[in-house]
Amino acid sequence: MTIQLTDLHVEFDQGFQLKHINWQVEKQQHWLITGANGAGKSALAAVLAGYGDIQSGSTGGLPSPIGWVSFEAQAELIDAELKKDDADITDVISLGTPVREIIFTSEIDAAIAQDLITKFELDYLLNRAFRKLSTGESRKVMIIRALSCKAELLILDEPFDGLDSSTHAMLQTHLSGLAQHTPIVMVLNRFDEIPDFVSHVAYMENGELRHQVERNDEAAYAELYQLLHLKTTQLQIPPADTDTDIPALNPQQPLVKLTNICVKYTDMVLINNLDWTIEANQHWQLSGPNGSGKTAILSLITGDHPQCYTNDIFVFGFQRGNGESIWQIKQFIGYVSTALQWEYRVGTSLRNVIISGFYDSIGLYSKSTDRQKQIADQWLTLLGMQDRADYPFNKLSYGDQRLLLIARAMVKHPPLLILDEPCLGLDDINRQLVLALIEKICEANETSVIYVNHHAQDRIAGIDNYLALEKSADNS
């Protein structure tokens, strides 16, 4: 048996859609479907159970019978029971179907069911009406039904939800036995509950099947874990450090005002006559081909370009070239770019890399406070790296380094956050991690973001100002 979903579009009652589903489940495989809330995990599982309105594409090899545990299936059963009650228009109080009848139907292997009833310690409930059960109890009944129906495929959508720990452990063990001969597809929100027998992971996002990872591909699995962590945790951006206050800015003034900017070298002109004003709380996307001067403009703002002294630049209350130091400018800015990552070749710890954001330094050269360490640890937790706080930065994967540098840029809650192609060189999963983090930052709305990118698909929710540069005519 191979289940085959090919370019499938499915619509569900509430208008939810699954799109572009291409998926193949082999007989020997056990899948985990995961993703954030609302990503379409349960919907994909339900498709295997024959639910949903197929708009286009095809399904093949769907087995029968299927053992299905899910909130939807549970709700359906309870609903049916309630309808029976409604249908009883006599003045007799319906007792409802007893649990025994719900479980022991003709499709059920009675011996297995009885075994499970004992294991779940449900004997005392067999004569009670199903609709009188608590949610946890009815969930157990659902599970017993599904596991004893001689299924060709088991679909277990959050089967552990609401189970106490001993029952949870019992079920895990039981499933490991079943997995010897029955393929299992599980839906779980939490990676730490994944049974050992799961061999593949499917990651859903916005109704699409975004990633399919083999369990034994450790690197990809770890990234997926991190992505899920970021997507499913209620992201709380850690607080700023009250001891390293950024001076208050005059809200009447723009953050940045560039007037008639020209960047030229003895033999060429890179930028000619550019004006750009960034007001507080504006988010900008800056784009343009290679060599159009994107990075030059940003480094005029950050003070890293020597010609910031020969141009009309107003930043954070300073008209440049009047005795201010670049550290007075940089305190207002968080900055991430590929170049920064190249320059950040420091053997210092992950925690120190984040703390260095308070000092705008590459490496840490100042004694940090306990509060700064605490904040850094909160960021590490947010990134799912809390176990590696003392790990050397330069031993980190490329994607993790980038995430850490974004945290470094954000740690002081700067009025302006500059993200110069933050996704460049990252694989798809890491790109989504980065974008998820940036969206959280934009939502918080205390920081203006300048986002530079090439990939149009990397649009970020919340950015609504655009500056597109062209190659200067003199620069060819």
Add this chain to the structure above:
Amino acid sequence: MSNNYFNTLPLREQLEQLAKCRFMHMNEFTEGVDALKGKKMVIIGCGAQGLNQGLNLRDSGLDVSYTLRQAAIDEKRQSYKNAADNGFTVGTYEELIPTADIVLNLTPDKQHTPVVTAVMPLMKQGACLSYSHGFNIVEEGMQIREDLTVIMVAPKCPGSEVRAEYVRGFGVPTLIAVHEDNDPQGHGLALAKAYAVGTGGHKAGVLMSSFIAEVKSDLMGEQTILCGMLQTGSLLCFDKMIDKGMDAGYASKLIQFGWETITEALKYGGVTNMLDRLSNPAKIKAFDLSEELKVIMRPLYNKHQDDIINGTFSSTMMADWANDDVNLLGWRAETGETAFEKTPAGDMEISEQEYFDHGILMVAMVKAGVELAFETMTAAGIIADSAYYESLHETPLIANTIARKKLYEMNATISDTAEYGCYLYNHACLPLLGDFMKNIDTDVIGRGLSSDDNGVDNARLIEINAALRSHPVEAIGATLRGHMADMKKIV
């Protein structure tokens, strides 16, 4: 011809000046760049030091411009482009010097006399003239107008590092001094400190020294252990390996990158740590070789120090300057023709540890050179702090240039004074070590000790470990590295 300033001083003052060197505390820099705020700083020369110091000073909020000779501006020479492309004002001496509150002379030593002679009459009353090396004042006896303040601010790293460390939010160790004969307003130290802050030096550590201590220790270090010993050692070790039939590519690579690798251990933990990287038998071997080398070379180190102190070295070199650098350029060309220089490094892998195991003689040479330079300097009245910086501390920097560029380029990169002294040392040291090298085999350079003789005598090992650890360069080194670590990266 010039008058040696040092030689005009009475012995009492000579000794007092030589002994000046103090590691300054961070809280001595709380005024930041205030003493230079709003002052006009004009830099003469826009090479690597000039440009990068200027970029740092400007980024620290100071007013910086560059003055070049008319010809350099008219012909748009590299120095002009360096300054102009970075958005600095560039003007002639006549245009800018009269406006300057502080003139930063960042030209090579050799040009100091003509440059200072040209700009001094243009400088405004009570302005400040800053050097990054004291040679012109101390060895050439340049007399500066009485109303002018004369200071020195010398970052102890190449210009590119000065910039790179600043941009990272740090700095490089910096030496400052005030020429006491020229401090009419008594604000020389305040200006020097503000200048050091402007380049970021205060974050990495500032040494308060004197013009004399800087010159006499700097010359000694650079021509003996730093450049001289590494050059002589490279040539001798390479020729020995070839003589013993080893692969030339391997020999070339072992030397080119070996100095850098073994002195990295020196940088972190002094001579002790460098020798601790060896196996016990190799450590004993290196120790014995270095003791032998120290006996042979001590008279040479004494001669260099004596010639530096009494001015013989500088007058000899200045005679060559006056003679169109005939000696210097001839010796530079000779270096380019040596077998080591002409043999490219092979592409074999050499592990970090192998550089130690197969370079026992190189370790012995570094140990002997560092200790001799340190001992000779302190015996001449230079304080241990200065002696440490000018010997052990800077050796890894030169080793790094050899790793990148080998000897010819190393010599072209270092200052003229260092290069000239390096050749003098090399010419004397090569024959001096002739007999010593006859007894050297590939067990100490190229192949390493055979692995079946790892046993050592306990008493001998204890004796050697104690000797290593009790050398005075190790005591001061531990203290100064401790200071630096407090300020430096928390890594």
